[in-house]
């Protein structure tokens with residue numbers, strides 16, 4: 001059940017993520033490495049030290065502002081590999097309301113359909 005849900009949404013997730021990564025990479029002047037779409041239980045996204053980005057396929061089921069926040073968050077890690085004040089200042093260039101968005105994201109429950 002979970003596997004078929006993943007396979008059903010993976011390609012759309014890949015398309016959406018690539019579009020938005022391309023856009024925000026220009027905004028932030030960063031060059032990400034490989035982008036992977038994964039079926040993860042607990043994480044929305046991650047950034048490796050090598051600059052490769054992973055995103056949860058369920059990002060495609062989120063409202064646009066939440067999906068964009070996750071993408072901006074991981075792209076900002078290409079400049080600041082931590083959650084320092086500098087990092088959050090970068091995020092705030094796009095999402096000055098990132099505290100609200102993080103709260104909204106924590107409260108989001110994705111339902112399998």
Ligand SMILES: [Zn+2]
Nearest residue numbers: 073077082083
């Ligand atoms: Zn982070």
